[in-house]
Amino acid sequence: MSRIMLLGAPGSGKGTQGERITEKYGIPSISTGDIFRKNLKEGTPLGLKAKTYMDAGELVPDELVVDLVVDRLSADDVKDGYILDGFPRTIVQAEAFDKLLKERSEALDKVIYIEVPKDVLIDRISGRRVCQACGKTFHIMGFPPKQEGICDVCGGELIQRADDNEATAENRIDVYNSQTAPLVDYYKDSGLLVTFDGTIGADVLFDKIVSVLG
Numbered sequence: 001m002s003r004i005m006l007l008g009a010p011g012s013g014k015g016t017q018g019e020r021i022t023e024k025y026g027i028p029s030i031s032t033g034d035i036f037r038k039n040l041k042e043g044t045p046l047g048l049k050a051k052t053y054m055d056a057g058e059l060v061p062d063e064l065v066v067d068l069v070v071d072r073l074s075a076d077d078v079k080d081g082y083i084l085d086g087f088p089r090t091i092v093q094a095e096a097f098d099k100l101l102k103e104r105s106e107a108l109d110k111v112i113y114i115e116v117p118k119d120v121l122i123d124r125i126s127g128r129r130v131c132q133a134c135g136k137t138f139h140i141m142g143f144p145p146k147q148e149g150i151c152d153v154c155g156g157e158l159i160q161r162a163d164d165n166e167a168t169a170e171n172r173i174d175v176y177n178s179q180t181a182p183l184v185d186y187y188k189d190s191g192l193l194v195t196f197d198g199t200i201g202a203d204v205l206f207d208k209i210v211s212v213l214g
């Protein structure tokens with residue numbers, strides 16, 4: 001089992017599970033959101049283009065995203081598999097990815113769909129804090145750092161992502177429901193989708209995912 005897609009709303013826990021799958025199976029996680037944020041930090045043209053959309057909680061245009069994924073998948077480290085986190089987010093992206101897989105004579109193995117109700121999502125997103133140095137994620141209520149504002153792992157400063165405020169989070173969830181949620185049926189039809197309850201706690205959820213991935 002080596003090519004895995006994570007599907008779920010913002011705040012559903014895709015990033016957390018992706019990290020654990022990476023650790024356990026030794027395959028890289030490709031997070032389009034992380035790639036955009038990294039580009040933004042470095043001030044690249046791609047990052048600057050993406051910024052306006054991200055800050056508003058809107059999707060970055062499909063063409064830009066697809067080009068980025070094509071480029072990322074040309075690297076050596078994805079030969080034995082990868083986890084997609086945050087891509088595809090639209091039917092157009094999913095179709096472009098299907099085409100790309102075909103060209104590469106590859107197949108997707110599983111789509112892990114993590115389901116979480118909207119009120120829980122807003123709570124999780126607005127309480128989320130991220131380490132500026134190492135990227136580790138905390139939650140002010142659910143998973144607080146030992147010392148407020150400081151990363152347990154590396155001592156870095158914890159910040160709130162620009163798009164993690166309540167208003168932008170609401171919009172991201174609306175955008176998810178209108179543009180990304182149709183992918184659930186898309187992958188159900190392909191027989192690859194496995195649905196998980198995302199409210200059961202990260203450890204239990206990971207055990208369940210592992211039992212499906214083998």
Ligand code: ADP
Pocket residue numbers: 009010011032033034036053054055057058059060061062065085086087088089090093163172
């Ligand atoms: P989350 O899953 O918590 O919303 P991400 O880090 O995956 O956060 O994405 C943050 C933002 O990056 C999105 O709101 C969007 O603007 C942009 N983005 C990331 N991936 C995509 C994608 N596949 N298509 C379009 N925009 C994307």
Ligand code: ZN
Pocket residue numbers: 131132133134135136151152153154155156
């Ligand atoms: Zn850290």
